[in-house]
Amino acid sequence: MTAAVAVTDLTKTYRALFGGAHEALSGLTLSIPRGAAFGLIGPNGAGKTTFIKVLLGVVQATSGEVTVLGGAPGDVPVRARIGYLPERMHLPAALSARQFLRSVATLKGLAPSDGELSRALERVGLANDGQRIGSFSKGMRQRLGLAAAMLGAPELLILDEPTDGIDPVGRVEVRQLLLEERARGVTLLLNSHLLSETERVCDRVGVLQRGQLRLEGTLDEVRRGATAFRARFEAGADEGALRAAGFVDGVFSGDVAALNEALDRARATGARLVALSPVERDLEQVLSEAMKEAS
Amino acid sequence: MRQLLRVALDLLLEATRRRWVLGLFGSITLVLTALGLSLELDVVDGALAGSKLFGVLLSDDVVSAHRALSGVSQAVAYLAFYGGAVFLVVACSDFAPELLSPGRIEHLLSLPVARWQLLFGTYLGVLGLVSAGILYGAVGLTALLGVKTGVWSPGLLLGSTVGLLGFAALYAVMLCSAFFVRSASVSGGAGAAMLGLGVVASYRESLTGLLEPGLVRTLVSWALVPVPRLGGLATMSARIAAEQAIDGAVASRLAAGCGLFSVAALALAAWRFERMDF
Numbered sequence: 345m346t347a348a349v350a351v352t353d354l355t356k357t358y359r360a361l362f363g364g365a366h367e368a369l370s371g372l373t374l375s376i377p378r379g380a381a382f383g384l385i386g387p388n389g390a391g392k393t394t395f396i397k398v399l400l401g402v403v404q405a406t407s408g409e410v411t412v413l414g415g416a417p418g419d420v421p422v423r424a425r426i427g428y429l430p431e432r433m434h435l436p437a438a439l440s441a442r443q444f445l446r447s448v449a450t451l452k453g454l455a456p457s458d459g460e461l462s463r464a465l466e467r468v469g470l471a472n473d474g475q476r477i478g479s480f481s482k483g484m485r486q487r488l489g490l491a492a493a494m495l496g497a498p499e500l501l502i503l504d505e506p507t508d509g510i511d512p513v514g515r516v517e518v519r520q521l522l523l524e525e526r527a528r529g530v531t532l533l534l535n536s537h538l539l540s541e542t543e544r545v546c547d548r549v550g551v552l553q554r555g556q557l558r559l560e561g562t563l564d565e566v567r568r569g570a571t572a573f574r575a576r577f578e579a580g581a582d583e584g585a586l587r588a589a590g591f592v593d594g595v596f597s598g599d600v601a602a603l604n605e606a607l608d609r610a611r612a613t614g615a616r617l618v619a620l621s622p623v624e625r626d627l628e629q630v631l632s633e634a635m636k637e638a639s
Numbered sequence: 640m641r642q643l644l645r646v647a648l649d650l651l652l653e654a655t656r657r658r659w660v661l662g663l664f665g666s667i668t669l670v671l672t673a674l675g676l677s678l679e680l681d682v683v684d685g686a687l688a689g690s691k692l693f694g695v696l697l698s699d700d701v702v703s704a705h706r707a708l709s710g711v712s713q714a715v716a717y718l719a720f721y722g723g724a725v726f727l728v729v730a731c732s733d734f735a736p737e738l739l740s741p742g743r744i745e746h747l748l749s750l751p752v753a754r755w756q757l758l759f760g761t762y763l764g765v766l767g768l769v770s771a772g773i774l775y776g777a778v779g780l781t782a783l784l785g786v787k788t789g790v791w792s793p794g795l796l797l798g799s800t801v802g803l804l805g806f807a808a809l810y811a812v813m814l815c816s817a818f819f820v821r822s823a824s825v826s827g828g829a830g831a832a833m834l835g836l837g838v839v840a841s842y843r844e845s846l847t848g849l850l851e852p853g854l855v856r857t858l859v860s861w862a863l864v865p866v867p868r869l870g871g872l873a874t875m876s877a878r879i880a881a882e883q884a885i886d887g888a889v890a891s892r893l894a895a896g897c898g899l900f901s902v903a904a905l906a907l908a909a910w911r912f913e914r915m916d917f
């Protein structure tokens with residue numbers, strides 16, 4: 345099966361009118377399998393939004409190869425299979441939610457019935473659809489944007505900060521929606537500053553910094569980290585000897601071969617291993633460590 | 640083609656809920672209603688014996704109703720051409736900048752719509768909107784004068800199509816400017832400047848004749864060559880409205896110049912749009 349998103353050596357350089365250039369993406373290579381929920385994390389200015397825009401053809405790549413749902417980004421038939429929620433969605437203030445959804449549906453080549461539009465609005469918690477968008481709160485706009493993105497059951501959902509401005513209860517509802525979409529088999533690309541949200545929704549994560557992919561893998565792989573293990577020894581083991589063997593406060597940093605050597609050294613001092621597990625970090629730690637390594 | 644029309648219809652849908660557009664149609668309705676209620680035309684056997692507006696006697700000379708109507712249509716056509724152009728330049732100045740606003744253009748470009756369809760759909764939508772306004776005003780006035788005088792002339796309707804041609808050139812420039820500077824003021828300014836230049840270009844020969852022969856005169860003369868002759872179009876519109884004869888060759892040149900200019904401005908906008916990152 346082909347990947348939903350396949351990117352090879354992608355570079356995007358923004359050039360200023362009078363000289364000067366800024367490389368937003370630098371040799372990015374990434375593959376997102378179909379059906380995966382991929383969380384893109386990274387600090388501000390890492391290139392996350394640029395990456396998303398390249399996938400949609402909104403921003404044109406300077407070099408590299410990009411394939412989205414088997415086609416080129418920006419191809420009209422490909423875009424018909426994508427749902428997108430921009431980071432700051434600008435909605436026409438004069439329209440009602442229903443009118444806006446109908447307008448998006450028309451441009452997507454869909455002809456939803458009134459009932460289908462009502463259901464789409466109810467799904468995101470917008471019951472009073474006669475109200476003009478101009479009077480909507482930020483959260484309501486975000487919900488409407490989400491409803492528009494999900495119209496027509498797209499194969500790939502690209503969401504840039506989907507819960508921005510939504511209250512905590514609303515976030516739970518949005519998360520539930522995203523999980524429902526996942527269950528439907530949609531491929532999800534989520535860019536969110538709320539790392540806990542990414543952890544709860546996504547099964548794969550990529551850490552982007554200064555336009556480069558620093559780390560990528562399944563959530564478990566990324567959280568586990570390849571190089572840290574927590575060991576518990578039988579009571580009475582010599583703390584000093586364990587530290588000398590490489591176990592600082594019970595944590596060993598190194599690869600599997602080094603771990604086994606360290607365990608041999610610890611056993612040689614009479615310590616007996618009771619439990620061993622890889623150290624799991626949360627995404628906040630993953631991000632902060634990746635940034636430290638990069639700098 | 641279907642997507643292009645969808646974009647145009649989408650713009651029309653949104654426009655019908657805008658204050659400016661509602662104001663345009665409201666103003667036309669108000670003018671027609673006020674004229675309908677206050678204009679008294681005393682027509683006897685095809686001759687206009689007297690006319691009153693708001694009870695004030697305008698004229699009690701006896702003239703042929705057809706001739707009187709011709710003068711009124713000519714004046715209305717001039718007024719509608721220039722007044723309408725200024726109003727529409729202001730009213731339509733934010734359509735393209737709004738389309739390109741951050742958060743909206745990304746969303747539109749993520750939909751299965753090609754960039755050229757967005758561009759030409761917007762252009763068509765605005766022209767559709769303006770056509771509806773012009774048609775409403777022209778049909779309304781034609782009907783009003785027809786009922787009051789018994790003379791039914793298609794002049795105003797035909798003349799108004801020339802007005803639309805002029806606005807098509809203005810809006811092509813406005814749309815194009817938005818792809819270089821996303822600002823309603825710049826877009827409106829470009830339209831207003833083009834209207835002014837279009838009038839100047841209509842009198843190119845006489846105006847450049849006022850300059851001393853030399854480089855400046857040649858430059859000004861050449862610079863005005865591609866500018867559509869909007870002043871000439873206004874005159875043509877007024878003559879058609881008044882059912883006066885027009886020179887076919889001149890009319891074709893004016894219309895072709897305007898059309899070519901619009902196509903060139905739109906091609907430049909499309910070229911720019913295709914290369915833009917958002």
